[in-house]
Amino acid sequence: MSNVWVIGDGTPAYEIAKLAQNAGHLVFTSFVDEKGNPDELIYEQPRWGFAPFTRRPETNPDVIIEAIIKKSQKLTAWRGYAVELQKKLTDTSMLVSTLSASATEISAWVARTKMVPRQNIIGWATLPPMEHSSAIELLPTQFSNERVLNLAKEFFTSLGKEPVIIKDCVGGVLPRVVASLINNAAYALMEGVASAADIDIAMKLGTNYPYGPLEWADKIGLDQVLGILEALCETYGEDRYRPAPILRQLVYAGHWGERTGCGFYEYL
Amino acid sequence: MIENIKKIGVLGSGTMGGGIAQVAAQSGFDVLLYDINTEILQKAFSKISGFINRAAEKGKITRDEADIAIERIITTTHLPNMAGCDFIIEAVPEKLELKQSLYQELDTITAPKVILATNTSTLSVTQIASVTKNPGRVVGMHFFNPVPLMKLVEVIGGAISDEAAIQITVEMAKRLGKTPVVTKDVPGFIVNRVARPFYLEALRLLEEGVADYATIDRLIREGGGFNMGPFELMDLIGLDVNFAASVSVYEAYFHEPRYRPSLLQQRMVESGRLGRKSGRGWYEYGEGEK
Numbered sequence A: 001m002s003n004v005w006v007i008g009d010g011t012p013a014y015e016i017a018k019l020a021q022n023a024g025h026l027v028f029t030s031f032v033d034e035k036g037n038p039d040e041l042i043y044e045q046p047r048w049g050f051a052p053f054t055r056r057p058e059t060n061p062d063v064i065i066e067a068i069i070k071k072s073q074k075l076t077a078w079r080g081y082a083v084e085l086q087k088k089l090t091d092t093s094m095l096v097s098t099l100s101a102s103a104t105e106i107s108a109w110v111a112r113t114k115m116v117p118r119q120n121i122i123g124w125a126t127l128p129p130m131e132h133s134s135a136i137e138l139l140p141t142q143f144s145n146e147r148v149l150n151l152a153k154e155f156f157t158s159l160g161k162e163p164v165i166i167k168d169c170v171g172g173v174l175p176r177v178v179a180s181l182i183n184n185a186a187y188a189l190m191e192g193v194a195s196a197a198d199i200d201i202a203m204k205l206g207t208n209y210p211y212g213p214l215e216w217a218d219k220i221g222l223d224q225v226l227g228i229l230e231a232l233c234e235t236y237g238e239d240r241y242r243p244a245p246i247l248r249q250l251v252y253a254g255h256w257g258e259r260t261g262c263g264f265y266e267y268l
Numbered sequence B: 001m002i003e004n005i006k007k008i009g010v011l012g013s014g015t016m017g018g019g020i021a022q023v024a025a026q027s028g029f030d031v032l033l034y035d036i037n038t039e040i041l042q043k044a045f046s047k048i049s050g051f052i053n054r055a056a057e058k059g060k061i062t063r064d065e066a067d068i069a070i071e072r073i074i075t076t077t078h079l080p081n082m083a084g085c086d087f088i089i090e091a092v093p094e095k096l097e098l099k100q101s102l103y104q105e106l107d108t109i110t111a112p113k114v115i116l117a118t119n120t121s122t123l124s125v126t127q128i129a130s131v132t133k134n135p136g137r138v139v140g141m142h143f144f145n146p147v148p149l150m151k152l153v154e155v156i157g158g159a160i161s162d163e164a165a166i167q168i169t170v171e172m173a174k175r176l177g178k179t180p181v182v183t184k185d186v187p188g189f190i191v192n193r194v195a196r197p198f199y200l201e202a203l204r205l206l207e208e209g210v211a212d213y214a215t216i217d218r219l220i221r222e223g224g225g226f227n228m229g230p231f232e233l234m235d236l237i238g239l240d241v242n243f244a245a246s247v248s249v250y251e252a253y254f255h256e257p258r259y260r261p262s263l264l265q266q267r268m269v270e271s272g273r274l275g276r277k278s279g280r281g282w283y284e285y286g287e288g289e290k
């Protein structure tokens, strides 16, 4: 059992925290707001059903799981926590979400705050819903040491997810493929090709997808999907990843999917 | 309207037409199956009756049901016989001129209220309809292969299809035991358009060396819950067929970057490693696995 501190802003953070708690780890959870500042409101959201967690670890955590989606939020959050903690966590391993930035890039920022040395940092990637998945992506940087690699493997194995090592990149394998599918479905919806329900039915029956892309987006969180696409767009500078305006509109409107009660569909 | 439909005409007795005729007969419709010569029709008929008989042997339907279904199918090489049909589904080869000339004939043979539904995968329904005097009754009815197993039917309203024709086709799909979805006449309709990134992003990840194809497949399956990874699926579909679909969608959307085909896949196609059908694609297949 380890002392795990989960920091995030959406469904991935929630799911990891829940899985870690169920696996018997001592879990602390912090949520950040859209700017990256600690947000107790998000934390209190009844939809998370999150009451059992305390906010900050009392001692130095063994593992920090970072699951913040936007780059700008990540920066603010790490600066904030570095100031707040006022100490170097030289023995803490940090598993950073690579949905919107490569582990190498995140390591560079974290190294600047001097909170965690960059050898202790490794990337991870997957997508909600995680309950049925049995594999998770691990993205070591050129600096990641054996210790963090082994610890990350052990941690995810303890959650029932087999770690699979891939090259460090933005968006990993599954998130990049699925976010692109969702974006493409969102364009089709926006262009009036078919209704959201018909698009989802078609993809489930016509190609055997586990979820329709739009209902999947609602499960992941539209904020998260948009974050992945914006990061891919910025990284590759290619039109191919430009997010569908309808996705952005829904995110602006606060319709982030199941978690907020409304996304491509309504949840009552 | 739909209650009056008793007899379905099916044009083309190949992979799709044969499957559609089988499903229609098993759903209680009389079927008139048309093709260019009796030899082809005989082959198609024995294939269809074989499938239906096998269903009876397996106990999925009764012997009586099988016999009745087989009796419902009549074949013809004489197009004007289609005059007796209440609903027509066309599944002839994917060639615009061929389909258009057939629709021109059907337009004069059949009563104007009879719906003409095309099973085209890549052509524009609107363009096929445009050569008829009653384009409002021409719609798309896109079945999936194998027709008896695949539940989905995309019902495509062309730019000038009548709303009523679309609705009747939706009802017809339901009567055939299918789940219809309604889509506009856009390249790839829903499935073949929305699915493109499943292959194209996976190919890019491979090109960038993020992971090898087997690892990508594994992460998509075990991480995402898909039944098959993109590379396994390409091998099943045929790399050439899958590549052609990407090229066709890319061209049809005026080179939209989201659909840009993969150079790596093109090289694979050129190499002749086309997937299961050639014994090797991304993966190698023993004789038994093909």
Ligand SMILES: NC(=O)c1ccc[n+]([C@@H]2O[C@H](COP(=O)([O-])OP(=O)(O)OC[C@H]3O[C@@H](n4cnc5c(N)ncnc54)[C@H](O)[C@@H]3O)[C@@H](O)[C@H]2O)c1
Binding pocket: B011, B012, B013, B014, B015, B016, B017, B034, B035, B036, B040, B090, B091, B092, B093, B094, B095, B098, B102, B119, B120, B121, B122, B142, B143, B144, B145
């Ligand atoms: N095969 C698939 O997976 C699939 C899936 C969905 C849609 N489709 C579409 O269905 C249509 C048929 O495809 P298929 O795979 O069944 O092809 P196929 O080659 O198996 O069958 C075509 C049949 O049409 C017959 N034919 C040729 N010329 C004809 C004519 N002038 N008049 C009448 N019949 C003629 C052929 O003899 C053959 O029996 C195409 O438009 C295709 O795009 C195919």
